[in-house]
Amino acid sequence: MIFEVVTTTIFGAISLKAYQAKLGVGNDSKKINKVFALSGLNVKDGNQTLTTQLIRKKNHDWGIEYRYRIPLGRSFHNYLNKKEEIQAAVNVRSIKIQFKDIRKYFKDLKFDKELISNIKDIQTKKLTGNKEIEMEYDGVLKIKVYNTAMTNDFKYTIDLLEKCNGWEVPIGITRTELIKHDFDKVYNMIIAGSPGYGKSVLLKNIITSLVIRKQKDVKLTLIDLKGGLAFNRFKNLDQVDTVAKTPSEALTALKSVRDKLVKMIDYLLENGYEDVKEAGIKERFFCIIDEAADLSFESEALEIVKDIARRGRGAGFRLIYATQYPTNETLPSQVRQNCDSRVCFMLQTNTASRAVLDDSGAENLPLILGRAIYQTDRNVIVQTPLIENKDIDEWIKPFIIEKKEGVNIETSKQKAGADTFVIKTTRLS
Numbered sequence: 001m002i003f004e005v006v007t008t009t010i011f012g013a014i015s016l017k018a019y020q021a022k023l024g025v026g027n028d029s030k031k032i033n034k035v036f037a038l039s040g041l042n043v044k045d046g047n048q049t050l051t052t053q054l055i056r057k058k059n060h061d062w063g064i065e066y067r068y069r070i071p072l073g074r075s076f077h078n079y080l081n082k083k084e085e086i087q088a089a090v091n092v093r094s095i096k097i098q099f100k101d102i103r104k105y106f107k108d109l110k111f112d113k114e115l116i117s118n119i120k121d122i123q124t125k126k127l128t129g130n131k132e133i134e135m136e137y138d139g140v141l142k143i144k145v146y147n148t149a150m151t152n153d154f155k156y157t158i159d160l161l162e163k164c165n166g167w168e169v170p171i172g173i174t175r176t177e178l179i180k181h182d183f184d185k186v187y188n189m190i191i192a193g194s195p196g197y198g199k200s201v202l203l204k205n206i207i208t209s210l211v212i213r214k215q216k217d218v219k220l221t222l223i224d225l226k227g228g229l230a231f232n233r234f235k236n237l238d239q240v241d242t243v244a245k246t247p248s249e250a251l252t253a254l255k256s257v258r259d260k261l262v263k264m265i266d267y268l269l270e271n272g273y274e275d276v277k278e279a280g281i282k283e284r285f286f287c288i289i290d291e292a293a294d295l296s297f298e299s300e301a302l303e304i305v306k307d308i309a310r311r312g313r314g315a316g317f318r319l320i321y322a323t324q325y326p327t328n329e330t331l332p333s334q335v336r337q338n339c340d341s342r343v344c345f346m347l348q349t350n351t352a353s354r355a356v357l358d359d360s361g362a363e364n365l366p367l368i369l370g371r372a373i374y375q376t377d378r379n380v381i382v383q384t385p386l387i388e389n390k391d392i393d394e395w396i397k398p399f400i401i402e403k404k405e406g407v408n409i410e411t412s413k414q415k416a417g418a419d420t421f422v423i424k425t426t427r428l429s
């Protein structure tokens with residue numbers, strides 16, 4: 001019986017090898033070409049076939065990048081649609097097994113009642129790889145074949161913050177590096193994605209990182225129109241001015257932010273400073289809105305949001321605008337134009353992806369929680385850190401203060417021997 005299963009397995013492998021030989025595939029490049037040909041990406045022009053031409057192949061530590069010239073009549077999108085097929089093709093492996101190697105091949109085999117399924121598992125594991133591909137287009141088609149899959153398990157740990165400087169926060173990891181976002185270089189951010197892929201977790205990561213790293217200088221206005229549940233744990237932090245949970249609370253909170261913004265701009269103008277950096281003001285005011293689509297019907301609130309995005313930069317005001325429903329209505333053009341960074345989780349359609357990134361791609365992300373495209377001057381696919389609520393509670397404990405409804409809080413910036421900048425804020429919760 002065992003012999004029968006083992007030989008079936010071996011012959012399976014051998015016949016796969018023969019099938020591949022028949023297809024003419026041996027390495028990734030050939031496999032990719034075969035997918036192009038079989039899935040109709042090459043173009044017939046009379047008697048001629050215009051093929052997708054490999055123009056460059058470059059080896060990297062992480063794998064291989066192939067560059068192709070695509071034929072007339074085909075678009076990048078046609079190729080992107082075949083991403084799954086290409087990924088499947090580069091993951092088919094052939095294995096030649098000598099009889100003497102059978103013991104080694106099945107070294108992990110457990111001789112229990114699951115023997116047959118164990119053998120099948122081993123065979124599947126050995127005959128399929130875990131390579132991943134990424135595709136981009138910038139005049140040429142680039143296909144990156146990564147030797148290993150990107151992790152889908154990246155835990156937020158406090159030591160990530162030791163790797164951050166200034167106003168940087170950890171955004172995610174790629175296969176090779178930690179990606180950080182610097183809010184003093186790229187001021188505003190849009191976060192979008194289908195429900196349940198990691199927007200709120202990322203927002204909690206950003207808030208926690210800012211509170212821990214910039215405890216003296218960060219001021220937060222948190223607006224959570226999904227009922228306030230995600231941001232509620234931050235409401236008693238010294239750094240948090242407001243947690244607004246309804247559109248009317250949001251409007252009050254936004255008016256308060258706008259008042260502070262106006263005061264700050266007046267102060268900078270009166271004193272001849274171009275921005276807060278020149279004025280030596282260290283405080284930065286973050287307005288973080290989760291489910292901002294619900295504000296798109298509140299014209300007064302939305303106008304303030306646009307104003308913060310437009311005029312806040314030099315005055316030290318930052319906007320983080322998160323939504324599940326990215327459309328041209330929920331992401332007004334003034335917000336888009338003034339948010340130079342985007343984090344986009346999986347989205348259902350190409351149209352939604354374009355509304356966020358001005359580019360397709362988010363609809364082709366793998367269905368992995370926390371997988372996102374981080375866009376600044378380029379697009380990088382990252383796995384965002386998973387931050388646990390119990391850890392957040394532990395880390396933010398030192399910053400919790402007693403708060404009373406409607407108490408006026410004064411924050412001040414005392415510049416050595418110079419001006420004093422005072423802003424009064426009203427706490428809602």
Ligand SMILES: Nc1ncnc2c1ncn2[C@@H]1O[C@H](COP(=O)(O)OP(=O)(O)OP(=O)(O)O)[C@@H](O)[C@H]1O
Pocket residue numbers: 152153154193194195196197198199200201202226324369370371383384385386387
């Ligand atoms: N980076 C991550 N890595 C692994 N799992 C994650 C990650 N981010 C989120 N998750 C998982 O996905 C769940 C949903 O995440 P989250 O609440 O952030 O989704 P969301 O995009 O805000 O959804 P919604 O728009 O419905 O509120 C989390 O409870 C967590 O289990």
